[in-house]
Amino acid sequence: MCVGCSQRRSQIAIADMKSAITDDAMDAIKKENPKAIFIECDVSVFVQVQTAIEKVVSTFGSLDIALNNAGIGGESNKVGDMTEQAWLKVIGVNLNGVFNCMKHELSQMAKQKKGVIVNMASILGKVGFATSAHYVAAKHGVIGLTETAALEYATEGIRINTICPGFIDTPLLAKGGITDHPEVKQHIIALHPMNRLGKSEEIANGFIFLASDDSSFISGTALTIDGGYLAQ
Numbered sequence: 001m002c003v004g005c006s007q008r009r010s011q012i013a014i015a016d017m018k019s020a021i022t023d024d025a026m027d028a029i030k031k032e033n034p035k036a037i038f039i040e041c042d043v044s045v046f047v048q049v050q051t052a053i054e055k056v057v058s059t060f061g062s063l064d065i066a067l068n069n070a071g072i073g074g075e076s077n078k079v080g081d082m083t084e085q086a087w088l089k090v091i092g093v094n095l096n097g098v099f100n101c102m103k104h105e106l107s108q109m110a111k112q113k114k115g116v117i118v119n120m121a122s123i124l125g126k127v128g129f130a131t132s133a134h135y136v137a138a139k140h141g142v143i144g145l146t147e148t149a150a151l152e153y154a155t156e157g158i159r160i161n162t163i164c165p166g167f168i169d170t171p172l173l174a175k176g177g178i179t180d181h182p183e184v185k186q187h188i189i190a191l192h193p194m195n196r197l198g199k200s201e202e203i204a205n206g207f208i209f210l211a212s213d214d215s216s217f218i219s220g221t222a223l224t225i226d227g228g229y230l231a232q
């Protein structure tokens, strides 16, 4: 999911695959944010992202904050056994998707001389994880892309950071066969010194901080929210 919004709380655009959001979920969002819009967009397709950002700007007049959050897991295999198709799919969404979003967001924010971007990386953007080379490489790439863009736009009123979550209890883990299998889930939980999975709200709190003026001197950083995973 890629979210662009203006700083007024009620102006939020949610861009995602069509299947990702139910009418009920959109109604719930609109209750809090009456002007919220949904834009169908596959972040791995350059022109769809361009159209989505144009729609945000034509609807709201500006793009003040962007969260580039879309991501997928993918097949688990050692590098030598990984299919080219699996590699390209994960890189296409998790790395090319972030580039596609940043390219169009930054061209708009540069005109405004103002903006904040938060990219969703992972602890697996900082360390390896056996059988997930595509995901690990993409998330390392997201951190490098963020650091580079942060340097390029540091004097243009634009801050760009990443969040690096540990394992968070979301549908991604269920799709990856983690939360659906008690032994696998317990193994993953035990990798975190706090001995639990993270909650979506704990990641959202990091985003709110990085999107707000409370983090006005922070750019190019990777904020780890991982129950101590990387401290080991």
Ligand SMILES: NC(=O)c1ccc[n+]([C@@H]2O[C@H](COP(=O)([O-])OP(=O)(O)OC[C@H]3O[C@@H](n4cnc5c(N)ncnc54)[C@H](O)[C@@H]3O)[C@@H](O)[C@H]2O)c1
Binding pocket: 001, 002, 015, 016, 017, 020, 041, 042, 043, 044, 069, 070, 071, 072, 093, 097, 120, 121, 122, 123, 164, 165, 166, 167, 168, 169, 170, 171, 172, 173
């Ligand atoms: N859950 C975790 O343990 C964890 C840990 C570290 C990082 N992350 C990252 O956090 C982000 C969100 O993951 P999540 O756990 O909420 O997973 P999720 O599966 O619940 O949500 C991912 C969202 O991305 C959307 N998406 C997937 N492919 C897309 C595409 N091509 N175009 C547009 N949207 C697309 C999905 O429709 C979905 O709404 C991802 O970038 C993921 O890599 C998750």
